Amino acid sequence: MKKIPLILLSLIMIPAVQADELPDTQTELVSVPKLASQTYLKPRPLNAIPDGEFGDKVRKGYELFVNTQQLRGKYVGNELNCSNCHMDAGRKANASPLWAAYFAYPAYRKKNDKVNSFEERIQGCFTYSMNGKAPASGSAELVALSAYSYWLGMGGVMDMAKLDSPVPAISDALLLQGGKLADFPIPEKVKSMMTIDELAKLPGKGFPLVPKPPLAYSPVRGEKVYQAHCQSCHGADGLGYETAGVYSLPPLWGPDSFNWGAGMHRVNTAASFIYENMPFGKSIQLTAQEAWDVAAYVNSHERPQDPRYKGDVSKLMTKYHKHQGYYGQAVDGSPILGSHSYAINPKGE
Ligand code: HEC
Ligand code: HEC
Structure with a gap:
């Protein structure tokens, strides 16, 4: 980890758990609701990506984001693409958009007294959400x-x-750090409109908090919601649908979905994602109660092991799983979740 200037220590504090040598541990995001007077940032259309070396990097990033399966076996160990959760190619407000994330890093984490750069945050999603092995820094x-x-x-x-000029090209080293760096090159006109802190909290960031349900969430009730609203796309077995090896509908659990360390395995995070973004194409139709219940149902199934696992489910549970999730628990007579987990893939290069 690089030494960081003291000024960065004034950045927002995000409580987090330490993942030994593994990258970021899928810290819960602070979501930023939009005030009536505000608008969501509107990214430029893809055909505005400039020609040349910098534009080629941007285009490559887009391709990797929407077709992350091209890294299958190397850095990706499941059947997901980044855009399955960060929807509309990372452009959709309230589906943890990349444009909001970028200005929120580097972010200081109190617990391990470290700063998480943007590349480290991405590495986290490779390790957990993609059940893979993160590309090297x-x-x-x-x-x-x-x-x-x-x-x-x-x-x-x-x-x-x-300002309608092209986005200025910057060095790879700066790109990897993220836009909340104290000396990050921000055009003057932008600076006079927004402070660094405001940029780090663009409306639509993260997944919006879904109201607490009237009743404690229940996977039993969630199964009914699943059958009525989700099963047609994600399958009765939750494994999604593929044709000729290409998944058009992503798996929600089982060997080819996100692993037990991913943020989406937490019932609250999944409830927020689902409430706002699912059923695909007709979101915000479920009640808060239904969103929590179905999130509980989805996350009460086995999936690939938490990569921090060292042979003892209950130890890992006490160390990393003190939140709203089912790792280490038996649900509705099931074996202890985490005890029959699927493999973490790939082992890496
Ligand atoms: C009309 C088809 C459809 C329906 C119905 C639907 N989904 Fe999805 N779901 C999708 C698609 C497509 C994606 C990937 C989005 C993308 O790539 O833009 C997705 C993504 C997801 C994801 C994140 C990716 C993953 O595999 O974990 C979750 C979680 C999810 N859906 C849960 C649900 C739940 C719960 C319901 C029911 C309330 C539901 N979906 C209903 C099509 C559907
Ligand atoms: C299974 C769903 C899922 C997939 C697939 C996924 N992510 Fe994420 N990602 C999340 C969740 C959930 C969070 C928020 C962390 C939390 O709340 O635990 C997140 C957070 C992030 C953040 C930080 C967002 C912010 O506002 O601070 C970035 C950047 C990111 N992911 C990039 C990626 C990239 C790049 C990929 C593909 C390599 C990817 N993600 C794949 C679910 C996913």
């Missing part, structure tokens, strides 16, 4: 994904500031 893949995120965010805020 500084790799072309992380540069490309960072370049795409930077381009989405910077283009959007430049448009808000009525």
Whole structure:
């Protein structure tokens, strides 16, 4: 970990757990609701990506984000693509958009007294959400994904500031750090419109909090919601649908979904995602209660093991799973979840 200037220590504090040598542990995001007077950032259309070396990195990042399966076996160990959760190619407000994320890093984490750069945050999603092995720091893949995120965010805020020039190219080292770096190059017109803290909290960031349900969430009730609203796409077995090896509908549990360390395995995180974004194409139709219940149902099934597992489910549970999730518990007579988990893939290069 690089030494960080003291000024960064004033950044927002995010409570987190330490993942030994593994990257970021899928810290719960702070979501930022939009005030009536505000608008969501609107990223530039993809055909505005410039030609040349910088534009090529941005385009590569977009391709990796929507077709992450091209890294299958190397860095990806399940059947997901980044855009399955960060929807509309990372551009959709309230589906943890990249344009909002980019300006929130590097972010200080109190617990381990460390700063998480943007590339480290992405590495976290490879390790957990993609059940894979994160590309090495500084790799072309992380540069490309960072370049795409930077381009989405910077283009959007430049448009808000009525600056229609191309997004300035910056060095790979800066791209990987993220836009909340104290000396990050932000055009003057943007700076006079928004502070660094405001940029780090763009409306639509993260997944919006879904109201607490009137009744404690229940996987038993959730099964009914699942059958009525989800099963037609994700399958009765939750395994999604593929044709000729390509998944058009992503798996929600089982060997090819996100693992037990991923943020989406928490019932609250999944409830927020689902309430706002599912059923696909007709979201915000479920009640808060239904969203929590179905999130509980989805997350009460086995999935790939938590990569921090060292042979003892209950130890791992006490260390990392003190939250709203089912790892280490038996649900509705099932074996202890985590005791029959699927493999963590791939082992890496
Ligand atoms: C009309 C088809 C459809 C329906 C119905 C539907 N989904 Fe989805 N779901 C999708 C698609 C497609 C994606 C991937 C989105 C993308 O790539 O843009 C997705 C993504 C997801 C994800 C994140 C990716 C993953 O595999 O974990 C979750 C969780 C999810 N859906 C849960 C649900 C739940 C719960 C319901 C029922 C309330 C539901 N979906 C209903 C099509 C559907
Ligand atoms: C299974 C769903 C899922 C997939 C697939 C996924 N992510 Fe995430 N991602 C999340 C969740 C959930 C969070 C928020 C963390 C939390 O609340 O635990 C997140 C957070 C992030 C953040 C930080 C967002 C912020 O506002 O701070 C970035 C950046 C990110 N993911 C990038 C990626 C990339 C790149 C990929 C593909 C390599 C990817 N994600 C794949 C679910 C997913």
